[in-house]
Amino acid sequence: MPEPGTHRDILSFVRRGGRMSEAQERAWKELSPFYLFEVPRAAGVTSVDPSARFTPHEAYGREAPLIVEIGSGQGHAIVNASSSRPDIDFLAIEVYDSGLARTMLDADREGVKNLRLIEANAPEVLQTLLPEGSADEIWIFFPDPWHKKRHNKRRLISPGFGAIAGRALKPGGLLRLATDWEDYALQMREVLDAEPEVERAFDGEWAERFDGRIMTAFERKGIDKGRDIRDLTYRRV
Template identity: 75%
Template sequence: MPEPRTFREEPVSFVRRSGRMSEAQDRAFEELAPGYLLDVPRADASTSVHPDARLDPTAEYGRAAPLIVEIGSGQGHAIVHAASTRPDHDFLAVEVFRAGLARTMLDADKADARNLRLVEANAPEVLATYLPEGSASEVWVFFSDPWHKKRHTKRRLIREGFGAVAARALADGGVLRLATDWEDYALQMREVMDAEPEFERAFEGEWAERFDGRIMTAFERKGIDKGREIRDLTYRRKTRG
């Protein structure tokens, strides 16, 4: 019997950070996870996704609605705000930081955001196999790790090959939104995505306008306070031939 396909030949999208969680965070996993956290079949690691696993959005959310996926949702500030203010859309947060997942569930519960689900998994596997092809109307990647040391830049999420898995998950005309406060990474993102045949720019000039659907978070504010310029990029998935 052949071994299950895995993605561990490639760097994972984010480093999984562990540590002691607060009582409230532990309670989030005990009490809120059944309603928010997807139970994903694993392959070779705790954050892997078995290649045969598939999300059924209509069954999971109980309706057919546009699906927005955030890669690396962190503490969940952006996606909880979006989910609570856009009840006509469904949202999926992809994250490996368990304390961040807990905080997201706590805030989602407080905001009564029932149109949000979370998956504890490596992002490329979610995009490449777990999401049905063409199921996402938008994919967001806000402030992913820039791996600013030159010897580590090969670990960046937005690099050659990312466009193919993002394009698979996006519907025709779907939107990929990117943002970073690291200039070198912004330039790499633009170079990579401009070369992707399945995408076209959805902005004019050097950079896209700031996405007004992205709430200002403490992380973004910290970058601004340090003098770093926030750069947005927006690409549209071309119609499949």
């Protein structure tokens, strides 16, 4: 595996530009002091200084279970989850500032206080920023499939990811995944079945749909296009 903080080696996205709306700009200015954890940077704009730490009990002001979502997008899933489960702390990791701004707007509208956001490359957050064994669950719902074969190497779930996720998960903690791309689902299962840090937490070919995941427009779009949604759940050994 790459050394912690080697941002370019483990980058699984291309950060696309895009202007925020006035509401999103206002949300960033007014709401980010509460919701957004300012990440000390290393080499790039979404990198993480390997010496930086996110300490959950300091960020949330309490001791509680922690659920981390990687690639939270517009925040629909994690805002719904955090608003309905106030006894749990939630952390959203996303690289697009417009999505983070939308998440802050919706969280504020719902009165959510148990959610924090991080704008950074997810593997670096899991490798160094989070304390070891701090997450009860990690969610990865509909990650970029990089469906062109020549781009498959950019996929987040690739050999070695078990060690990255396993470091952040508590013993017995769960890694939950979902995708609407069959070949990526097969790759996820093949990769994670071979990782010594995690083991299957489901019977049969695929896990049951996680009932804690709200049906989003993104998931509905995949279904409307005739793609099957496949869930996987793994447990930290």
